[in-house]
Amino acid sequence: MAFILHKSIRIKAPLRLRSALLFLKGINPLWLALGLVLLLIIWLASGDVLRSADEAPDVTEEVVESPSRIEAELYEAEYYQPELGVQGRIEPWRQIQIIARVSGEVIDLPVAQGESVESGSVLLQLDAEERAARVAQLEADAELAAAELSGAEQLRRQDLASQIEYLRLVAERARVATELEAAEMALSYTRPEAPFSGIFDRRLIELGDYVQSGQELVHFTDISRLRIMAQIPQQEVARLNVGQPVEVQLLDDSVLRGELRHIATVADPETRSFFVEVEAENPDLRRIAGGTASLKIQLAEVFAHQLSPSLLSLDGDGRLVVRYVDEDERVREQEVRLLSAGRDSAWVEGLPEQVRLITQGAGFVELGQQVEVVMAEED
Incomplete structure (x- = not known):
């Protein structure tokens, strides 16, 4: 009986192996490879889990952040x-245009164009022959009127002259005096004079020209001092005071010294800036008027x-x-x-x-x- 059982077992084993081999043969090789890979991944993962479970967890220490350095x-x-810097425009201290007050021919030009002259100097001469004769005539008339009035006053004291005649002579003397004054003024207008010390800057007439009353004759300027005008932003004007020193830097980098002379009380409605004026000495009479300059206004410490x-x-x-x-x-x-x-x-x-x-x-x-x-x- 034992022999028979042993034999049956030996017979069955090959049959199961053959069945398994037949089953494997029926499986697509691609699916078989994928299955093996999946089994390998599961095996590797199970190994890490088991190993991690066997190891004691690390003790995490609190990290203390150090201050930034x-x-x-x-x-x-x-x-x-501090200094307030702005751009400014240079102008002469004084500048005028002399015009003809009377008509006449230019007969003399005693001052050369560009020459410096003192106040009261005659700049040119118009023909004054007729006006001089008129003044001489009125001076004689004034003497006659004064003499007639003096005689009438003596007759009045003796009651030999009427009140009307006396008043007529008074009026005549006043009329002649007025005409004489006007004639003398017209005569003086034939010799235009420098109103202040300065430079005969430009002549607009020539010798022999006949000028009309109101015609422009010469430009006359004073550049011994200069005025520099500028506009100050409204946020800076509160830091300014009249009398503050100012450095005027010219285009050639040379410097003139001046001071703040005027600050406008009302801003320009278009620019919202304030007009200021600086006075600077120009001892060398440098020809810089009409140009521009950089202003450095010295503010309070x-x-x-x-x-x-x-x-x-x-x-x-x-x-x-x-x-x-x-x-x-x-x-x-x-x-x-x-x-x-x-x-x-x-x-x-x-x-x-x-x-x-x-x-x-x-x-x-x-x-x-x-x-x-x-x-x-x-x-």
Whole structure:
């Protein structure tokens, strides 16, 4: 019986193997490969899970963030005299156009064009022969009228002259005196004089010309001093005062010294700027009137800081600010007013007397953030 059982088992085993082989043969090789790969992935994953479960979890330590490191430099305020710079127009101190008061022929030109003359100098001569004769005639008439009136006064005291005759003589003397005064004035108009010391700048007539009353004759100017006109923005005019020193820089880089003489009380309605006038001496009588100049008006001294323009920035509202570190090592921001700026330095006001300005790292920290400060001197 045992023999029979053993034999049956030996017979059945090959049959199962053959069945399995037949089953595998019937499976598509592609699906078989995919199945094997899937089994391999499951085996590998189960191994990692088992290994991870066997290992003790790591103890996570709390990470403590250190403060950001920035560089700062100590700045101290000092007195600074700011300047307000504007462009101006140069004009002569005085300038007039002399016109003919009477008609006549030009018979003399005693002053050369461009010559300097003193006040009262005769600039030209018109023909005055008829007017001189008229003055002589009226002077004789005035003497006659005065004599007749004197005789009438003596007769009146003796009651030998009527009141009407006396009044007629009084009127006659007054008429002659008036005509004589007008004739003398007309005669003086034939010899136009310099109204002030200056330069016979331009002559518009020639010798022998016949001029009419009202015709322009010469231009006369005084450039011993100059006036420079400019327009000041309305936000700056409050910083100005009459008498402030002004440096007038000319196109050739030479400089004249002057002072502020006038500030308008009302702004120009179109530009909203204020007219100002500067007076400057011109001892060398330089020919610069009519040109332009750069004005530097010296303003009152202020307490300010000098710093690098790179430390300035704009906040969200467009205000000019700088960043600094307070006593608690926290980042702060302060609005400042720019007084002047150059390529290498800028002057600002609005900061404490002593302040630690952030020179490096300001863009990597937030306002109110606590930082580690390294002073520039320690580098």
